[in-house]
Structures are given as C-alpha cells and as structure tokens.
Amino acid sequence: MVQSLNPGSNPASSKIASERIRRKSEARRLDILRAAARVxxxxxxxxxxMREIAEEADLSPGNLYYYFAGKDELLFFCQDRTLDRMLAAAAAARASTIPVVDQLRAVIGAHLHYTLDELEGATAHLEIDMLADDLRRGIIDKRDQYEHAVRALITKGVKRGEFAPCDAALVARAILGALNWTVRWYRPDGAQSVAAIAEGLANYLLRGIAAAPQEPTEPVRAVSGGRK
Amino acid sequence: MVQSLNPGSNPASSKIASERIRRKSEARRLDILRAAARVxxxxxxxxxxMREIAEEADLSPGNLYYYFAGKDELLFFCQDRTLDRMLAAAAAARASTIPVVDQLRAVIGAHLHYTLDELEGATAHLEIDMLADDLRRGIIDKRDQYEHAVRALITKGVKRGEFAPCDAALVARAILGALNWTVRWYRPDGAQSVAAIAEGLANYLLRGIAAAPQEPTEPVRAVSGGRK
Structure with missing residues (x-):
C-alpha cells in the first residue's frame, strides 16, 4: 500500500473522517427532526x-433546506423513524417467550413511548394525508405492517386461550385508535406520565380481550380485584 | 289591521314567504356541507x-361564497353539527332508565353513525387544528362537554356496580380514540357496515369495563360465552 504524506488522502483516515462527518450530519438531522416535531x-x-422550523432548530432557512428538501420530507422522516421503532418493538415482543398478554402490553408501552415521549412521533405521526403520494405510500405500507403485527399478537393470544375469541382486526384497530388518540390530548405538563398512561390504557385495553372463566350473568354487587 | 292589495306586503304571507326562503336556504346549506364533507x-x-367544493355542490365559486365565507366556516359547521348530534345522543342516553352499559352502547352507536354514516362528520370531525382560534374554541368546548358526558356515564356505571372500578377519564378517552380512529380506516365500500362495526367495537370497549365476579387467575383452557 502506498503511504501518503497527506493524511486526508490516506484511505483509512479519510474513511474515519467521512464516517465522522456522516455521524455529525446524522445527529444534526435528528436535532432538526426533533425541532420540527416540536413545531x-x-x-x-x-x-x-420551514421558517419557523429553522428558527426552532437554530438554523438559517437556507441551512435547513440543505438537510431537508421541505416540510414534506421532515414529516416523512418523523413518521418513518417512529414506525421503524414501533415495528422493531412489535417484532421483539413477538419473538419473546413471555405470555402474549405481556407481549401486547410491551407493544402498547413502546407505542406510547415513541409517539409521546420521543418528539419525532407525536402529532406528525397522524398527518399522513399531507405527504405527497410516493412518500405516503411507504408510510402506509409500514403502518399496515404494524397493524398486522398487532393483529397477529391478538390472534396468537386467542389461539393460546389467553384471550377470548374476538374480531382480531377490529380489536387491533380499536387498540391503535385509543393509542394514537393520545397524541390529541396528552400534554407533557399534564398530571399523568406517559408510563402511567401506558399502564392505565394497557390494563383497560387488555381487559377487554382477556379470557374469562365465566361471564357475569347479571350486574355484580361487589367488585374484587378489578384491575385499575 | 289594514288590508293590502299587494300580497307581498301582507305581514302573514310575507312571513310565510320568508320562512320558505329560510328553509330553502337552510336545505341548500346542508347540501353544501355534505358536498364539502365528501371533498x-x-x-x-x-x-x-373552495373551487373543488363548489364543483361538488354544483355551484359557481361565487355562489358558494354567498353561503359560506370560506373553508374554515364549512369545516366549522361540519364539526358543529356532528357534535350537536352526539351531545343530544349522550343526553338522551343519560336521561333514560336502561342499564348504564346500554346507555353507553347507545352513545357508541350514535357516535359512529354521526361520524361515518352522516357525511358531514367524517374526516372533518378530526381536523380542528385547521380552524381559526375563535371557531376552534367553540368546537373544543363542545368536545369537552361530550367527553365529560361519556366520562359521567362510566362513573355512573361504576357507582351502580355495572362497571369495574377504573380511571373513568382515561377510559373515556380510550373509547373516544377507538371511535374517532374509525374515520381513518372505515371505507363505505368495505366489508363491514357501520352498524356491525359499532356492535363489534361496543362489545370490545364495554367488556373492558364490565364488572366481573372474579378475575381469572391463570390462562383459561376453554372459553365459554366470550362476547364477540
């Protein structure tokens, strides 16, 4: 290998330098996505x-356009990242050996964490109508994958006798609706933490499909052990 | 009373005529709202x-502006009408003497009917961010009233022992989220009717709060009478 006196032209160090630049640019892009999500x-x-987003990210509008071609692209990356994380959480849950009810509980927790705690998700997660057709298609595909993953967990739970027989597709949509709707009412300065909301919603949403040894035949006087 | 030879200036017939004009104008406004909702x-x-909405309503743009000042106002009336109907349904349910679970079931059915069957509701029901501040405030007030009505039904059911103890505010939001999310996935040409969706969702959402005589302590082998 020919040694060069110019470190910039050394293939190894040049690779390290370009990797550093890539990482720095990636970090900057993430900062911008978070700023966009806040806006x-x-x-x-x-x-x-774009002007408001540039201000929030502490960039000139010109500089912002260097990283993202427009609001569409910002919105796309916010949604795409969030969906990738939720899909990964669903895959991890599905591959685990814990009871299905706990797998679904983990997915619910991850869903709320990524859409409420992680700023990139948030409102942007819902606004797919605003994307241009080609960008929207990719997002819709990932959403469908995610919905199928949730539905598959429900079906698995029914098969194993953990869940009562149900219309898995409808229940999956009901669960996703309840979760996605939090974006409309959750306030970071509100009384409940995201973790507390996740627990409360999971308890309610899982109770609705839990297998029951017997259904109550009439209203009951005393309730014992009702999961809150 | 002075009789006039000019029937137009007869106060009674003039009142009838103006009532007729008012009704006609009101019907025309409704037609326009439905057209706007479709768009x-x-x-x-x-x-x-506004041009697309005018075409859909078979009006010239100028004529459309005679009835509605802009897209904002169309959106406002779509939402306002839908909320008025849902509030009326909640009030009727609350005033009835049927079991609370059936009161809530009626509210769920009305909610889906007004947002999915009645075109005015639909997508527009969700897009309150697009309203100007003063219009939005009125809609938010009515939404809050409606959410409180649903929450009050849950609280009443818990008090009567029909429902298990729960965080009524959180459960109300979960139910409303599941219902509102239908706007995102429901297709008029889809496999399930609105009535079937309403029944399926109500069964699932009400099962999650139903009082149970005993909680299952472990996964159950056979499921009897699991409500679908």
Whole structure:
C-alpha cells in the first residue's frame, strides 16, 4: 500500500473522517427532526412553516433546506423513524417467550413511548394525508405492517386461550385508535406520565380481550380485584 | 289591521314567504356541507379547495361564497353539527332508565353513525387544528362537554356496580380514540357496515369495563360465552 504524506488522502483516515462527518450530519438531522416535531405539535402540521422550523432548530432557512428538501420530507422522516421503532418493538415482543398478554402490553408501552415521549412521533405521526403520494405510500405500507403485527399478537393470544375469541382486526384497530388518540390530548405538563398512561390504557385495553372463566350473568354487587 | 292589495306586503304571507326562503336556504346549506364533507374525505381537509367544493355542490365559486365565507366556516359547521348530534345522543342516553352499559352502547352507536354514516362528520370531525382560534374554541368546548358526558356515564356505571372500578377519564378517552380512529380506516365500500362495526367495537370497549365476579387467575383452557 502506498503511504501518503497527506493524511486526508490516506484511505483509512479519510474513511474515519467521512464516517465522522456522516455521524455529525446524522445527529444534526435528528436535532432538526426533533425541532420540527416540536413545531408540528405546537402549531399543527398544516400551519407549521420551514421558517419557523429553522428558527426552532437554530438554523438559517437556507441551512435547513440543505438537510431537508421541505416540510414534506421532515414529516416523512418523523413518521418513518417512529414506525421503524414501533415495528422493531412489535417484532421483539413477538419473538419473546413471555405470555402474549405481556407481549401486547410491551407493544402498547413502546407505542406510547415513541409517539409521546420521543418528539419525532407525536402529532406528525397522524398527518399522513399531507405527504405527497410516493412518500405516503411507504408510510402506509409500514403502518399496515404494524397493524398486522398487532393483529397477529391478538390472534396468537386467542389461539393460546389467553384471550377470548374476538374480531382480531377490529380489536387491533380499536387498540391503535385509543393509542394514537393520545397524541390529541396528552400534554407533557399534564398530571399523568406517559408510563402511567401506558399502564392505565394497557390494563383497560387488555381487559377487554382477556379470557374469562365465566361471564357475569347479571350486574355484580361487589367488585374484587378489578384491575385499575 | 289594514288590508293590502299587494300580497307581498301582507305581514302573514310575507312571513310565510320568508320562512320558505329560510328553509330553502337552510336545505341548500346542508347540501353544501355534505358536498364539502365528501371533498374533505376524498382530498383531505388541507388539500380541499373552495373551487373543488363548489364543483361538488354544483355551484359557481361565487355562489358558494354567498353561503359560506370560506373553508374554515364549512369545516366549522361540519364539526358543529356532528357534535350537536352526539351531545343530544349522550343526553338522551343519560336521561333514560336502561342499564348504564346500554346507555353507553347507545352513545357508541350514535357516535359512529354521526361520524361515518352522516357525511358531514367524517374526516372533518378530526381536523380542528385547521380552524381559526375563535371557531376552534367553540368546537373544543363542545368536545369537552361530550367527553365529560361519556366520562359521567362510566362513573355512573361504576357507582351502580355495572362497571369495574377504573380511571373513568382515561377510559373515556380510550373509547373516544377507538371511535374517532374509525374515520381513518372505515371505507363505505368495505366489508363491514357501520352498524356491525359499532356492535363489534361496543362489545370490545364495554367488556373492558364490565364488572366481573372474579378475575381469572391463570390462562383459561376453554372459553365459554366470550362476547364477540
């Protein structure tokens, strides 16, 4: 191998340097996505402008456009990242050997964490109508994959006798609706933490499909051990 | 009373005529709202334009502006009408003497009917961020009233022992989320009717709060009478 006196042209160090630049650019892109998500949440996606997002990210508008071609692209990456994480959480849950009810509980927790705690998700997660057709198609595909993963967990739980027989597709949509709707009412400065909301929602949503040894035939006087 | 030879200036017949004009104008406004709702559903609220809505309503753009000042006002009336109907359904349910679980079931059915069957509701029901501040405030107030009505039904059911103890506010939001999310996936040409979706969702959502004489302590082998 020919040694060069110019370290910049040394293939190894040049690779390290370009890797450093790549990582730095990736980190900057993430910062920008988080700033965009804050603006989307504050102003609504429709009203949010690239100028406002640039200000929030502490960039000049020109600099912002260097990283993202437009609001569409920002919205796409916010949604795409969130869906990738939720899909990974669903795959991990599905591959585990814990009871299905706990697998679904883990998916519910991850879903709320990624859409409420992680700023990139949030409001932007819902606004797919605003994406151009080609970007939207990719997001819709991932959403469908995710919905199928949730449905498959429910079907597995029914098969194993952990869940009562049910319309798995409808229940999956009901669960996802309840989870996605949190974006509309959750406030970071509200009374309940995301973890507490996740627990409360999981308890309610899982109770609705839990296998029951016997159904109550009439209203009951005393309730023992009702999961809150 | 002075009789006039000009029937138009007769106060009684003039009142009838103006009532007729009012009713006609009201019917025309309703037709326009339905047309707007179809466009909102088809194109998304953000992308929908007054020109497209005018075409859908078979009006010239100028004529459309005679009835509604803009997209904002159309969106407002779509939402306002839907909320009025849902509030009326909740009030009727609350005033009835049927079991609370059936009161809540009636509210769920009405909610889906007004947002899925009645075109005015639909997508527009969700897009409150797009309203100007003063219009949005009125809609948010009515939504809050409606959410409180649903929450009050749950609290009443818990008090009567029909429902298990629960976080009524969180459960109300979960139910409303599951219901509102249908707007995102329901297709009029889909496999299930609105009534079938309402029944399936109500069964699942009410099962999650039903009082149970005893909680299963371990996964059960056979499931008897699991409500589908």
């Amino acid at each position: 989307f949440r504050r102003s609504g996606v429709a009203a949010a402008g | 909102f559903r088809r194109s998304g609220v953000a992308a929908a334009g």
